[in-house]
Amino acid sequence: MKIDQIAAITYTIRDFIQSEKNFQDSCQKLAQIGYQAVELAALPQGMISAKETLQICNDNGLRITSTHEDLGKTLDEPETLVDHIKDLGCEYIIYSYPHDTDFNDPASVDRLIDRLNRAGAVYKEAGLNLLYHNHALEFLKRDGKIVLDTILERTDPDLVKAELDTFWIQRGGCDPVTWCQKVSGRLPILHIKDMTVYEGNESTMGEIGSGNLDFKRIISAAEASGCETFVVEQDECPGNPFDSLKKSFDYIKGNLVD
Numbered sequence: 001m002k003i004d005q006i007a008a009i010t011y012t013i014r015d016f017i018q019s020e021k022n023f024q025d026s027c028q029k030l031a032q033i034g035y036q037a038v039e040l041a042a043l044p045q046g047m048i049s050a051k052e053t054l055q056i057c058n059d060n061g062l063r064i065t066s067t068h069e070d071l072g073k074t075l076d077e078p079e080t081l082v083d084h085i086k087d088l089g090c091e092y093i094i095y096s097y098p099h100d101t102d103f104n105d106p107a108s109v110d111r112l113i114d115r116l117n118r119a120g121a122v123y124k125e126a127g128l129n130l131l132y133h134n135h136a137l138e139f140l141k142r143d144g145k146i147v148l149d150t151i152l153e154r155t156d157p158d159l160v161k162a163e164l165d166t167f168w169i170q171r172g173g174c175d176p177v178t179w180c181q182k183v184s185g186r187l188p189i190l191h192i193k194d195m196t197v198y199e200g201n202e203s204t205m206g207e208i209g210s211g212n213l214d215f216k217r218i219i220s221a222a223e224a225s226g227c228e229t230f231v232v233e234q235d236e237c238p239g240n241p242f243d244s245l246k247k248s249f250d251y252i253k254g255n256l257v258d
Contacts, residue, residue, distance in 0.1 A: 001219050001230060003257050006249065007037035007065045009191070009233045012241045014042035020056075023048070026242075027060040033246045034253065036061060039189070039231045040088065041068035041096070050087035065229045066092035066131070066163075066189055071099050074130075075115045078122040085128055092189060093123060094163055096133045103140045103147050113154045120159030131163040131189060139172030146174075157186050164222075165191035165233070166213055167205055176213065180221035189229045190222045192248075205234050207244050209251030219256055 008030050010017055017023045023043070030038065038057060048056075057064050067088055069081055074095050085093050095116065102108040120130040132155070138148035152162065162183045166176040180187060194213050196206030208215060219230065232252070237244040 001223065001252070001256055001258060003034070003253065004036045004063075005229055006035060006252055006257075007039050007063075007229055007231045008033075008035045008245050008249075009039040009041050009231050010043065011041035011068070012232075012234050012237070012245060016241070017042065018044055018047075020048050020052075023053075024056050024060075027056055027062055029242050030245070031060040031062060033242070033249050035245075035249060037063040037065050037229065039066045039068070039094075039229075040064060041094075045070070050084045054087065054089045064088050064090045065231070066090055066094055068094045068096045071095070071097060075119045078119040078130075082123070082126040082128065085123075086126070091127065092129050092131055092163075094131050094133050094189075095119075097135065098138075103137060103142070106142070109142075109147060109150065113151060116151070116155050116160045120156065124159050129161055129188070130159065131161045133163040133191065134165055134172075135168045136172035139169070139174055152183065152186075161186045161188055163187075163189045163191060163231075165193065166215075166218055167191075167193040167195050170195050170213060171203070176218045177221045180218060180225050180227070184225040187222060187225045187227045189231060190218075190227050191231050191233050192218070193233050193235075194248075205236060207234065207251065208232065208248040209255065210247070215252075215256055 013026050016026045101112045123130045140147050169176045169179050194206040194208050194211030196211035197203050232248045234244050
């Protein structure tokens with residue numbers, strides 16, 4: 001892993017990007033920590049244009065790796081997002097949560113797969129790529145088979161790629177290393193977040209290096225599978241999220257960067 005392959009997702013700092021000035025200040029803080037890239041998420045719709053977003057990021061030395069957009073539009077109205085994504089200067093759009101899919105219902109899963117393939121074809125035609133981001137719920141077993149396996153097997157790898165999430169794979173009872181290997185050639189971006197266990201046998205997200213995930217093995221497996229970008233995400237932080245992002249970045253820089 002190289003230092004310029006590390007990105008921060010703006011979802012972690014979502015409470016600090018609710019105005020254009022806040023977004024500018026937050027990008028400056030991320031750059032001061034050392035991040036050179038961001039994955040966009042949770043920006044208020046219509047707050048600023050894609051070109052203005054790109055300019056602010058560029059002014060702070062931040063490359064936009066990928067973007068999370070309205071879930072319904074991402075799958076069902078992909079044509080409406082193509083120009084927006086291109087104006088952001090990135091090629092990856094993330095389908096971040098299966099908000100209207102019931103994984104206990106085979107027909108609902110079938111519809112999700114069809115929609116992913118159809119949307120992926122639109123993005124591919126435009127020179128873009130659709131990525132599916134997992135949580136723990138995709139590791140439900142139906143008829144003895146993990147649902148995420150079904151999704152990936154039945155979506156065209158040229159049209160739908162993966163943005164695996166290390167924490168959610170572990171929470172789903174599986175091994176992040178094994179899953180990075182499973183999606184070889186289909187994993188341009190990996191979400192990295194640690195799993196920390198607290199008193200009461202409760203597990204939660206933690207800064208990279210604070211928990212129990214073996215990131216040296218995970219990063220090695222992801223790189224072997226062709227991963228280009230490693231996005232630091234922490235949905236909930238114990239204090240200021242910028243402090244958590246800094247702790248993660250400093251650990252990565254000191255322990256995982258070549």
